Amino acid sequence: MIDIDPNSSGLPGIEQLRDIVGAVMTVGLILSVLALIVSAIVWGFGSNSSNPHLSGRGKIGVLISCGAAVICGASVTLINFFWDVGQAV
Numbered sequence: 001m002i003d004i005d006p007n008s009s010g011l012p013g014i015e016q017l018r019d020i021v022g023a024v025m026t027v028g029l030i031l032s033v034l035a036l037i038v039s040a041i042v043w044g045f046g047s048n049s050s051n052p053h054l055s056g057r058g059k060i061g062v063l064i065s066c067g068a069a070v071i072c073g074a075s076v077t078l079i080n081f082f083w084d085v086g087q088a089v
Helices: 014-048 052-088
Strands: none
Touching: 014 052
């Protein structure tokens, strides 16, 4: 039987890599908020100017930006979940 677990001290630079990944997650969340604001403005402008195409694009942008925020926020939990599923196989 082979028992191998992830080693967080096996390579130099692991802590810096964790800091970089955390920073990228923060940037992703900030960009999601920016996209949500811009999409809401486009949605409102399209609705008030009777432009259904622009309004639809704004709605899709709101949904996509919220989905991106969910994925950024849940990425660690998702990876841990699938890691556990893989260990159970």
